[in-house]
Every structure is written in structure tokens, then in C-alpha cells.
Amino acid sequence: MSLLKSRTGILVMIGIIVSLFVPVFVANKFYIDILSLILFSAFLGQSWNILGGYAGQFSFGGVIFFGTGAYASSILLTTFGIDPWIGIFAAIAAGALAGLFIGFISFRYGLRGSYFALITLAFSEVFRVIANSVEFTGGGVGIFIEHAPGIKNLQFTDPAGYYYMALVMVIISLAIAFWLERSRFGAYLIAIRENEDAAEALGVNAFRCKIYAIMITGAMGGAAGTFYAQKYLYIDPPIAYSIGMSVEMLLVTIVGGMGTVFGPLIGSFVLHTVNEVARHFIDTPGLSLIVYGVILVAIIGFLPNGLIGLFKSQKKQTGGKSDA
Amino acid sequence: MLEVKGLCKSFGGVAAVNTVDLSVDEGQIVSLIGPNGAGKTTTFAMVAGFVAPDAGSVTFEKQNITGFKPHRICDRGVVRTFQVTQPFATLSTLENIMVGAYHRTANRQAAEERARAVAEQVGMKALLDQAAEGLTVAGRKRLELARALATGPKLLLLDEVMAGLNPTEIDEIVTVIKGIRDSGVTIFLIEHVMKAVMNLSDFAYVLNDGVLIAAGTPTKIASDSNVIEAYLGHGAAERMTGEVAAGA
Amino acid sequence: MLAMNISMMPAAVLNGLMFGAIYALVALGLTLIYGVLHIINFAHGAMLMLALYATFYLFKFAGIDPYLALIIVIPGSYIFGYALYRWGIGKLSHGKDQNILLITLGLSIIFENAAQFFFTADQQTISLSYSYDSFDLGFVYLSYPKVISFVASLVICLMLWWLMATTDLGKAIRAVAKERQGARLVGINVENIYAITYGIGIACLGAAGCLLLPSFYVDPYTGNIFVIVAFTIVVLGGMGSIVGALVGGFIIGITESLGGLFLGESLGQIGISLIFILILVFRPTGLFGAKQ
Numbered sequence: 001m002s003l004l005k006s007r008t009g010i011l012v013m014i015g016i017i018v019s020l021f022v023p024v025f026v027a028n029k030f031y032i033d034i035l036s037l038i039l040f041s042a043f044l045g046q047s048w049n050i051l052g053g054y055a056g057q058f059s060f061g062g063v064i065f066f067g068t069g070a071y072a073s074s075i076l077l078t079t080f081g082i083d084p085w086i087g088i089f090a091a092i093a094a095g096a097l098a099g100l101f102i103g104f105i106s107f108r109y110g111l112r113g114s115y116f117a118l119i120t121l122a123f124s125e126v127f128r129v130i131a132n133s134v135e136f137t138g139g140g141v142g143i144f145i146e147h148a149p150g151i152k153n154l155q156f157t158d159p160a161g162y163y164y165m166a167l168v169m170v171i172i173s174l175a176i177a178f179w180l181e182r183s184r185f186g187a188y189l190i191a192i193r194e195n196e197d198a199a200e201a202l203g204v205n206a207f208r209c210k211i212y213a214i215m216i217t218g219a220m221g222g223a224a225g226t227f228y229a230q231k232y233l234y235i236d237p238p239i240a241y242s243i244g245m246s247v248e249m250l251l252v253t254i255v256g257g258m259g260t261v262f263g264p265l266i267g268s269f270v271l272h273t274v275n276e277v278a279r280h281f282i283d284t285p286g287l288s289l290i291v292y293g294v295i296l297v298a299i300i301g302f303l304p305n306g307l308i309g310l311f312k313s314q315k316k317q318t319g320g321k322s323d324a
Numbered sequence: 325m326l327e328v329k330g331l332c333k334s335f336g337g338v339a340a341v342n343t344v345d346l347s348v349d350e351g352q353i354v355s356l357i358g359p360n361g362a363g364k365t366t367t368f369a370m371v372a373g374f375v376a377p378d379a380g381s382v383t384f385e386k387q388n389i390t391g392f393k394p395h396r397i398c399d400r401g402v403v404r405t406f407q408v409t410q411p412f413a414t415l416s417t418l419e420n421i422m423v424g425a426y427h428r429t430a431n432r433q434a435a436e437e438r439a440r441a442v443a444e445q446v447g448m449k450a451l452l453d454q455a456a457e458g459l460t461v462a463g464r465k466r467l468e469l470a471r472a473l474a475t476g477p478k479l480l481l482l483d484e485v486m487a488g489l490n491p492t493e494i495d496e497i498v499t500v501i502k503g504i505r506d507s508g509v510t511i512f513l514i515e516h517v518m519k520a521v522m523n524l525s526d527f528a529y530v531l532n533d534g535v536l537i538a539a540g541t542p543t544k545i546a547s548d549s550n551v552i553e554a555y556l557g558h559g560a561a562e563r564m565t566g567e568v569a570a571g572a
Numbered sequence: 573m574l575a576m577n578i579s580m581m582p583a584a585v586l587n588g589l590m591f592g593a594i595y596a597l598v599a600l601g602l603t604l605i606y607g608v609l610h611i612i613n614f615a616h617g618a619m620l621m622l623a624l625y626a627t628f629y630l631f632k633f634a635g636i637d638p639y640l641a642l643i644i645v646i647p648g649s650y651i652f653g654y655a656l657y658r659w660g661i662g663k664l665s666h667g668k669d670q671n672i673l674l675i676t677l678g679l680s681i682i683f684e685n686a687a688q689f690f691f692t693a694d695q696q697t698i699s700l701s702y703s704y705d706s707f708d709l710g711f712v713y714l715s716y717p718k719v720i721s722f723v724a725s726l727v728i729c730l731m732l733w734w735l736m737a738t739t740d741l742g743k744a745i746r747a748v749a750k751e752r753q754g755a756r757l758v759g760i761n762v763e764n765i766y767a768i769t770y771g772i773g774i775a776c777l778g779a780a781g782c783l784l785l786p787s788f789y790v791d792p793y794t795g796n797i798f799v800i801v802a803f804t805i806v807v808l809g810g811m812g813s814i815v816g817a818l819v820g821g822f823i824i825g826i827t828e829s830l831g832g833l834f835l836g837e838s839l840g841q842i843g844i845s846l847i848f849i850l851i852l853v854f855r856p857t858g859l860f861g862a863k864q
């Protein structure tokens with residue numbers, strides 16, 4: 001066990017070091033850009049994973065936090081001239097608050113499973129329509145962020161800048177997941193996922209734990225929003241609250257492996273690679289998404305533990321046969 | 325230690341529990357028996373906060389805990405097990421017990437040590453790394469007990485932890501329960517296995533159709549005509565005294 | 573302004589009623605599948621879109637009138653739904669609810685993008701010789717397609733109700749809905765009933781597709797418009813309740829049309845999502861549902 005732990009540790013260290021030097025050795029900016037995208041998507045997946053994978057609360061509205069964070073820092077920047085280094089913390093807070101709001105409403109009234117998925121979907125619609133109708137978000141026109149490269153503005157002319165930023169975010173997200181796996185809070189989330197009543201009987205305050213979980217998810221989503229806004233310099237309601245992005249978050253996580261530290265990263269890597277390769281051969285709109293859909297169905301049907309299940313030790317399967 | 329007064333609950337107009345009064349004294353093993361559908365599990369569920377009573381009160385250590393959420397009741401030191409076992413299916417036995425142990429400590433190492441100690445106490449040491457979904461009925465029942473025990477309760481509510489076990493397994497678990505009581509935990513249990521009830525309990529309550537029909541020491545209960553009439557049916561009195569003799 | 577809006581109210585209500593009938597039909601399929609299989613068919617919108625395309629191409633290439641197409645599209649949808657459940661969803665989900673939610677999500681992604689791939693993202697409409705003929709009720713004109721779809725939706729709801737209430741199949745379906753273990757014990761092939769129910773649910777969509785197309789349009793994402801609406805109707809009417817779906821459909825149809833009148837297009841949309849959230853939170857059993 002301790003050998004395994006240290007082996008994972010060594011692998012992670014090697015992974016981080018290699019990642020740090022990737023932009024030095026990869027000259028082609030196109031690949032750096034794709035790698036940033038993979039990391040960004042992995043980070044969003046990890047944010048979904050906290051609530052969906054560990055706590056078992058499937059949300060179909062993960063994009064809410066992303067969009068709210070993107071708006072928070074963009075509005076601070078364009079309206080008040082507050083630079084995104086502070087903006088990203090405002091985005092994190094806004095995402096967490098959105099999580100608190102949605103979590104409070106949903107969990108207070110005991111919505112679980114499919115009902116929770118649907119209510120989060122409905123909330124993302126509500127957020128989108130509101131963002132479209134009020135003035136301070138720029139309404140349907142959206143918000144343009146002035147192109148002003150520089151560390152201070154979290155804008156980079158070299159894609160490597162975004163790559164490093166995404167890398168830092170992913171490392172933090174992995175650390176959060178790793179902490180969850182080793183902490184009481186994480187054990188409680190997993191217990192809630194497996195059996196909420198039993199967890200409650202053992203003294204777990206399921207409501208509070210779920211609220212904390214959705215707030216962490218929200219905070220991470222908010223940070224991702226700032227990243228996106230500073231990279232693409234534009235945000236509008238269909239981008240900020242797109243159902244497609246909600247789906248992508250759960251997709252990379254489920255494909256990689258829910259409730260695991262590396263699942264979202266693996267899923268993101270595989271899906272985006274497949275996507276790029278598919279695009280390389282047939283560049284027709286819709287095709288890569290068909291592939292995504294097929295992969296999702298196939299993973300659920302044949303690899304319920306995700307791709308990571310292929311590598312994991314068989315510990316969980318070694319039990320004797322159940323006679324219940 | 326536990327006082328239940330005038331507890332009522334009906335489901336769709338049918339009274340599952342009807343004005344039940346009972347009490348459990350510290351350090352004792354108290355049983356709640358009665359035929360199927362008598363309202364035993366519902367009583368436990370109300371005490372542990374899983375079902376809100378229609379009327380009545382639950383007092384634990386002189387404090388009113390009626391209508392508290394289950395986790396708050398657990399904080400007070402009252403933990404139930406489930407008749408239909410509710411394991412954290414994909415987790416190992418150790419991880420299952422650790423969830424209970426975390427109630428006493430936030431430290432992972434300490435929780436793990438505690439869980440291992442509890443596993444030893446209930447005889448699950450060999451099963452620690454097994455996935456809970458792969459356990460046998462006996463294993464799952466033990467796991468229920470172990471998880472609850474790991475929270476460090478003052479009062480354990482055990483709902484039919486012996487159902488579905490064979491005689492050897494029952495003997496083992498009776499010993500375990502006695503050991504738990506001797507370590508200072510008060511026990512309130514629902515049981516159909518008469519031999520165990522007779523053997524274990526200091527006091528017993530009999531519930532029938534939601535109403536308490538008898539209370540007293542096991543031997544007194546066994547000869548109570550109400551109980552024999554309503555619950556045990558013809559010829560059961562002899563059977564029961566037979567079992568008492570065998571168990572003694 | 574407000575006075576004008578109020579004078580337009582009866583017309584808006586009537587229009588809402590007409591559209592509500594089709595909503596009801598869409599929701600009917602969803603509620604039936606939920607009531608029996610206890611699953612949420614997230615691909616419902618995408619499958620409605622497929623039905624719309626089927627109707628569209630039958631019209632375009634074979635010149636079949638959409639209302640006549642009912643007799644092709646309904647059975648076709650049934651077979652599609654039956655097969656999809658029997659050999660797809662049922663097998664792949666391992667009986668877990670959340671898996672079904674995700675598989676049907678996956679299917680909706682596949683269907684939508686396949687539609688974009690094969691049919692392009694362009695909006696398609698059809699025009700019938702009588703598209704613009706209408707009944708004049710004095711205060712409002714009702715176009716033929718709307719009236720026909722209204723009447724046809726009601727008839728189909730009635731037929732479904734008859735099927736469920738009086739036939740042996742209906743009895744078997746209700747038995748499975750209520751007590752799947754018990755139904756198995758008395759010799760009902762539960763898996764088959766599931767697939768049949770799923771097929772019937774999709775057949776409702778087939779009917780909705782035919783009835784909707786003449787007064788609507790189709791593109792690969794049309795279904796999305798109906799997803800939240802249909803879920804809202806289903807939770808409003810009570811998960812699994814046929815009458816609930818019908819009444820819920822009318823309520824939502826009218827709400828939407830009045831919301832559009834008084835709040836404008838964009839805010840009007842929010843009404844549906846808000847109703848959905850409020851019902852889920854405060855009355856998850858809906859208006860007609862017994863208990864969850």
C-alpha cells in the first residue's frame with residue numbers, strides 16, 4: 001500500500017515536471033493550445049467531480065458556476081477596472097455563492113438523483129435568460145474584454161501563458177481531490193453518495209456536506225470562468241450558460257472515472273484527443289459530438305468505472321459472492 | 325436514559341405506532357418484540373430521527389430530542405442500525421466502519437485505528453478489505469453493528485441484527501452484544517429470535533398493532549397471557565419456556 | 573399598451589390551448605415512461621426532433637401529407653422506441669436510474685448531432701395548401717393546422733387512456749408500474765412491458781411530430797425547446813399521471829402564451845423554468861400525483 005502510494009506520488013511528480021517543460025520542447029503553438037484546452041476541460045471536469053463523482057449529486061447545470069464566475073470578473077474588469085487577479089477571487093466567491101444558492105434550494109427540499117439533475121438544468125436556463133435580460137451583463141450583446149496582453153491582465157500572447165495558468169489550476173484541482181480522498185469530509189461525501197440515510201444515521205450532516213461540496217464545485221467553476229473570459233476576451237449568455245459545457249464536464253469525468261482523482265484528467269485527455277483526430281479526418285460539424293455521445297453510452301454500458309477502471313487494482317471486486 | 329412518551333405515527337390513516345410509552349435505563353439491554361408489522365422499526369425510526377412522530381416525545385438524557393435530524397441525534401449518542409442493511413456498497417468493510425469512526429475524530433489515522441479496533445470487537449477482522457456489497461447476510465448485519473458502534477454511542481438501537489443468521493452466528497453475535505454492553509453502551513434491540521431475547525435482555529416491551537401490550541422481565545413477559553394471546557399464538561408459551569431453558 | 577394586451581388575452585389563451593395540446597402529447601410520452609419504468613427519458617426532445625424530420629422527409633420526398641403521415645410515423649416511432657429500449661437502453665443501463673439518465677443524455681447528443689450531420693443545421697418548414705386557411709371565431713382566427721392538431725391530440729390522449737384503462741395490455745402495464753416484482757411472479761414479462769411502454773411513449777412523440785410540423789419548424793435542436801417544457805408539464809401534472817399531463821400541457825401552453833404577451837419573448841421563457849423549479853421544490857408530487 002505504501003509502495004503504491006509512493007509510486008503514485010512519484011508518477012505525479014514526474015507528470016508535473018514533464019508538464020512544466022512541455023512548452024519548452026513543443027514548438028508548435030497549436031499543440032500547446034490544445035493541451036491548454038485539455039487542462040481547462042479537466043479542471044472543469046474536476047469541479048463537477050467533487051459534487052457529482054464524490055458526493056453523487058449529478059448536476060446538469062455545472063456551467064452555472066463557470067458562467068457566473070466569468071461574468072463576475074469580466075464585469076469587475078470592464079465596469080470597475082479591477083484587474084483579473086482580484087477578479088478571479090471575486091469569480092471564485094461568486095461561483096461558491098451560486099453554489100450555495102442552488103444547493104440550499106435543492107438540498108433543503110431533499111431533491112436527489114434525476115430531480116437534482118433536472119433542477120440544475122432548469123437553473124442554468126434561468127441564469128441564461130436573466131443574463132440575457134439584465135443590463136449589467138451586457139444583455140444579449142455580451143461583454144468584450146479589451147485586448148491588453150500582460151501578466152497583470154492575465155492575458156498572454158504566447159499560448160504557453162494560458163497553458164501554465166491551466167496547469168496550475170489542474171494541479172490545484174488534483175490537490176483538492178487528493179485531499180478529499182484522505183479526509184473526513186471526503187469520506188462523508190462518498191458515504192452520502194453510497195447511502196444517504198446510512199450516512200445520516202452515523203452522524204453525517206448530509207445537507208451541510210452537500211452544501212460544502214456544491215460550494216467547492218462552484219468556486220472551481222468560477223475560477224474557470226475567469227480563465228475563459230481572459231483567454232477568449234468575450235462572454236455572452238449562450239456561452240456563459242451553455243448546456244453543452246455542462247455536458248462536457250460530466251462527460252470527461254464519467255469517461256475518465258467518477259469519484260477518482262485522475263478521472264477527469266484522463267477523460268479530458270482521451271476525449272479531446274479523439275476529437276482532434278476525428279476532426280483531422282472528417283471535419284464536419286456534429287461528427288465529433290456524435291463520437292462523444294457514443295463514448296458516453298459505451299462507457300456507461302461497458303466500463304461503469306470509467307477508463308481509470310482499466311488500470312485500477314481489482315481490490316473492489318475481490319469480495320466473496322453476495323448471498324443477499 | 326431514554327424516555328418515550330405517547331409516541332404516535334400513522335401511515336395513510338393506519339396507526340403504525342399508537343401512543344407508545346417506554347423507557348430504557350442506562351447500562352441495560354432492553355428488547356422490543358412483537359409480530360411482523362407491529363410498529364417496532366417505526367418506533368426506532370422515530371427515536372433516531374428518521375420519521376417525524378405525529379405526536380409524543382422522545383427524551384434522551386433528560387433532553388428533548390423529538391424531531392431532531394438523525395445526525396444530531398447521533399451527536400447526542402443515539403445510533404440505529406437498519407433492519408434492511410444499508411451498506412456503503414462500493415466501499416470496503418474498513419472504509420464503511422471508518423465513516424462511523426470519523427464521528428469521534430477528524431484524523432484519518434485515528435479513524436482507521438478505531439475502525440480496526442471495532443472490527444476486531446465484532447469479529448470482522450478478516451473481512452476488512454472486502455467490498456461491502458460482497459458480504460454475506462451475517463457479514464452485513466455485523467457491519468451495521470460495527471459502523472454504529474464506531475460512532476461511540478451511548479445508546480445503540482439494533483434492529484433485528486440476528487435475522488437471517490444461523491444458530492452459530494447468533495451465538496457469536498449474542499456474545500458480541502454482551503461485550504458491547506459490558507463496555508458501557510446501553511442497548512435497545514428489536515428481535516424475533518426469542519432465545520436471544522430471553523438470554524440477553526434485562527427488560528422487554530411487547531408491541532402489537534402499534535400498541536404496547538406488555539412490559540417486564542423476559543420471564544414475566546413469557547408468561548403474560550396478553551402476549552400469548554395476541555402475539556405468540558397457541559402453544560407458543562411452552563415453546564418459549566422451552567427456549568428459555570435451552571438458552572439458560 | 574396594457575389595455576391592448578388584455579384585449580388580446582382571449583386569443584392568447586386559445587392559442588396557448590392549441591399549443592398546449594401538443595405539449596400534452598409530448599409530455600404524455602414522458603410521463604408514461606416515467607410512471608412505468610421510473611426513469612427519466614432525457615432523449616425525449618431529441619426523439620421528437622427525429623419524428624419531426626421523419627414527417628418532414630415523408631412530405632418532401634413522398635409528398636405525404638403530415639396528417640396522413642401519422643399512420644406511418646406512429647408505428648415507426650413505436651418500433652424504434654421498442655427496439656431502442658429492448659436492445660439498447662435496457663441492456664446498457666444495468667438497471668440503474670442514473671445510468672439511464674446518462675445513456676439517454678448520450679443518445680440525445682448522438683441524435684442531435686447525427687441530425688446536424690445528415691440533415692444540416694438549417695431550419696426546415698413545410699407549407700401545405702391549407703396552411704393559411706383558418707376558422708374565424710370573431711375575436712380570433714385559428715389556423716387549420718392548429719385546430720387539427722388540437723383535436724387529434726385530444727383523440728390520441730383519449731385512445732391512450734382507453735388503452736391503459738381497459739385493455740389487457742394496459743392492465744399488464746399498470747401492474748408492472750405498481751409492483752414489478754409481483755408482476756414478474758404472475759408471469760408478466762417485465763422487460764417486454766418496459767420496452768412496449770417505452771415504444772408507446774415514443775409513439776406519442778411520433779404523433780406530436782406529425783401534428784407539430786405544419787405549424788412549426790424543425791432543426792437538429794428543436795427538441796431542446798421541448799425538453800424543459802415537457803419535464804415541467806410532467807412534474808406539474810404529477811409524474812406518471814395521464815390526466816395530469818393533459819391538464820399540465822394546457823396550463824403550460826396558456827402560461828407560455830400569456831407570458832409571451834405580457835413579459836415579452838425572452839422573459840416569457842424564464843416562466844417555464846421557474847415554474848419547474850418551484851414545483852420541484854414545493855410540490856414534487858404535482859397537482860395530480862399521489863406520491864413519489
Ligand SMILES: Nc1ncnc2c1ncn2[C@@H]1O[C@H](COP(=O)(O)OP(=O)(O)OP(=O)(O)O)[C@@H](O)[C@H]1O
Pocket residue numbers: 335336340358359360361362363364365366367407
Ligand atoms: N414508510 C411507510 N409508509 C407506509 N407504511 C409504512 C411505512 N413504514 C411502515 N409502514 C407500515 O407500518 C406498520 C409498521 O411497520 P414496522 O416496519 O414498524 O413494523 P415492524 O414491527 O418493524 O415489523 P417487522 O417485524 O416486519 O420488521 C406496517 O404495517 C408497515 O406496513
Ligand SMILES: [Mg+2]
Pocket residue numbers: 364365366407
Ligand atoms: Mg421492522
